[in-house]
Amino acid sequence: MVVIYLTFIALGLPDTILGVAWPSMRSSLFLPLEAAGIITMLTTICTAFSSFASGLLLHKLGTGKVVFISTLLSASALFGYSLSPSFWWLLLCTLPLGVGAGAIDTGINNFVALKYSPRHMNWLHSFWGIGAFLGPSIITLYVADSGNWRGGYQVIAAIVFVIAAIIGISISLSLWRSKSIKEENTALQNKAVQKKSGLNLIRQQDVFLSIIAFPIYIAVEMGVGVWLASYLIEGRGLDKLNVGLIISLFYISIMIGRLIAGIFANNISIQKLMNIGLCLMFIGSWMLIIQQNSLLVPSIILLGIGCAPIFPSMIHNTPKLFGEINSQEITGYQVGGSYLSGVLILPVMGLLSSKVSLEVIPITICLFVVLLAFIVNLINRHRSQK
Numbered sequence: 001m002v003v004i005y006l007t008f009i010a011l012g013l014p015d016t017i018l019g020v021a022w023p024s025m026r027s028s029l030f031l032p033l034e035a036a037g038i039i040t041m042l043t044t045i046c047t048a049f050s051s052f053a054s055g056l057l058l059h060k061l062g063t064g065k066v067v068f069i070s071t072l073l074s075a076s077a078l079f080g081y082s083l084s085p086s087f088w089w090l091l092l093c094t095l096p097l098g099v100g101a102g103a104i105d106t107g108i109n110n111f112v113a114l115k116y117s118p119r120h121m122n123w124l125h126s127f128w129g130i131g132a133f134l135g136p137s138i139i140t141l142y143v144a145d146s147g148n149w150r151g152g153y154q155v156i157a158a159i160v161f162v163i164a165a166i167i168g169i170s171i172s173l174s175l176w177r178s179k180s181i182k183e184e185n186t187a188l189q190n191k192a193v194q195k196k197s198g199l200n201l202i203r204q205q206d207v208f209l210s211i212i213a214f215p216i217y218i219a220v221e222m223g224v225g226v227w228l229a230s231y232l233i234e235g236r237g238l239d240k241l242n243v244g245l246i247i248s249l250f251y252i253s254i255m256i257g258r259l260i261a262g263i264f265a266n267n268i269s270i271q272k273l274m275n276i277g278l279c280l281m282f283i284g285s286w287m288l289i290i291q292q293n294s295l296l297v298p299s300i301i302l303l304g305i306g307c308a309p310i311f312p313s314m315i316h317n318t319p320k321l322f323g324e325i326n327s328q329e330i331t332g333y334q335v336g337g338s339y340l341s342g343v344l345i346l347p348v349m350g351l352l353s354s355k356v357s358l359e360v361i362p363i364t365i366c367l368f369v370v371l372l373a374f375i376v377n378l379i380n381r382h383r384s385q386k
Contacts, residue, residue, distance in 0.1 A: 001120055003170045004108060005127040010071055010163040011104050012131025013156050014078055014097060020136040021149040028149070031087055039094055044342050046098025047105070051336030054106040055329030063111045064167070064176030066103050071164040073100035078157035082150040102336065110331040111176070113316045114324060118265035118273070121312040122258045129255035206379050207322060207330055210314070213375045214334045215341035217310055219349070220281065220368045224250050224303065226346055227353065227361045228288075235358035236291065246300055253304025261309040270320075271380050274313045278373040280306030285366035289359075311338075314376070321383050 018025075022036045050070075058066050077097035084090045112121050135156060142152035170176065202208055229247055232238045257277075265273060284303030287295045318334065319327040353360045 001116065003166055004112060005124065006163050006166060007067055007071065007104060007108055008124050008127040009131035009134070010074065010160045011101060011108075012128040012133075013135040013160060014074065015101070015128075015135065016132045017135040017139045017152070017156065020139045021143065021152065024143050024147050024149040027147075029084065029087060029090075035087060039090060041343060042091060042094045043098040043101075044339050046095055047102040048336040048339040048343075050099040050102025051106045051332050051339060052102075053332070054103045055332040057103065058107050058110065058328045058332075062176060063107045064171040067107045067176075068164060068167045068171055070100040070103040070107070071160060071167055073097070074104070075157050075160035075164055078153055078160060082153035082157065102339070106328075106332045106335045109315045109335065110318075110328050113319050113327065113331070118270055118313065118316050119262040121316040122262035122265050122309060125312045126255050126258040126262070129251065129258070132251075133255075201326060201329060202333065204322075206382050207326075207333075209375050209379050210318065210321070210330065211333045211337045213314060213372060213379075214311075214338035215345060216368050216372045216375065217307075217314070218338045218341035219345040220285075220303075220365055220372065221254075221307055221311075222342060222346055223349055223361065223365045223368070224300075227349055228365075231353070231358045231361040232296075235361075236293070238293070246296065249297065250300045250304045253301050254308050257305035257308025258312065260305070261312070265309070265313075270313045270317050273309050274376055275373075277306045277309045277313070278369065278376065281310075281369045282306075282366070282373065285362065285369050288362040289366060310372075321379065 018036060018039060025031070026033065026035065054066065061069075073096040077093045077095075077100065080093035081090065081097075084093065108124070109121075112124055138155055139149060139152035142148045142155070202211065225247060228250075229243050232243045232246065233240060261273060261277075280302045284299045284301070284306055287299035287302070315331060315334065318330055322330055349361065349364055352364070
């Protein structure tokens with residue numbers, strides 16, 4: 001598990017650094033502010049495409065090799081960023097960065113869902129949070145000291161290269177091939193599950209609903225991260241510094257919540273864990289709608305802790321709901337769908353808030369929580385009847 005945790009740190013390291021590096025980056029490359037949006041959108045599209053396509057690749061090459069190659073791609077792309085002489089070079093390096101991230105995300109999530117308990121799945125996603133915290137911190141140290149964003153990218157690239165080397169060694173030791181007790185226990189189930197792919201798989205109602213659930217969840221998490229600050233500053237008139245601390249508190253709550261969820265995950269069912277999280281999410285999102293500043297911090301903490309077990313639990317439940325034989329491909333669709341939320345749903349939230357009212361933001365977040373709870377419980381009701 002140590003190697004797998006390190007891999008998810010490598011996944012988290014580059015995810016949150018562009019925004020921190022961009023002021024210095026665009027100044028040195030003479031780029032407009034909005035150019036970062038093009039890079040972000042291209043990264044998202046490449047990551048989603050890689051996630052959708054990774055099921056077949058994982059089946060042919062195995063998780064270890066795919067993760068090793070993808071981590072090398074990510075490290076090379078980050079080093080390429082540090083050498084970028086122009087915007088077009090940045091776009092070129094964005095392609096392997098996005099492709100690598102999508103394959104790592106899908107491969108590791110499915111591997112842990114098949115071989116390890118819900119505890120490790122929740123802790124795995126906590127380690128992504130460690131990477132997401134360390135990345136901007138490293139960039140900030142370099143930018144604050146000398147404005148040298150390139151040095152920050154090179155340090156992060158070096159860390160990811162080292163993690164790739166560790167993954168390579170783990171492959172030679174056959175750490176990715178061992179058959180778990182859980183796999184052996186599900187062997188009989190898999191004989192009864194028909195192997196499907198592509199549209200034949202997506203056409204199944206519960207599979208389609210499970211894919212839809214992921215972008216809806218991400219709409220809640222990213223909706224808070226992207227749009228809530230605008231609502232609090234422009235709609236409620238709060239101080240920018242305080243709002244920044246509140247948004248940070250949301251992500252800290254998710255990370256701590258996943259550590260806590262991991263402690264209890266082996267003792268209660270995944271469905272019960274998700275329902276507890278969904279209830280906390282609903283209470284927190286409802287409190288956001290109530291315009292009382294005294295409720296703001298408790299609402300953010302409840303919303304963050306509630307979000308914590310949802311994504312890991314939905315991923316871990318996939319082999320159980322749809323069979324191990326189809327789980328790699330379905331996980332790819334789920335992870336790919338989650339990335340598309342940033343391209344499809346979040347811009348619509350921003351458009352509605354600008355055209356109607358900023359009050360749309362907390363209301364939309366709450367409605368997405370309700371929709372997510374409905375879909376999750378509908379899937380489990382259908383599967384329990386089969």
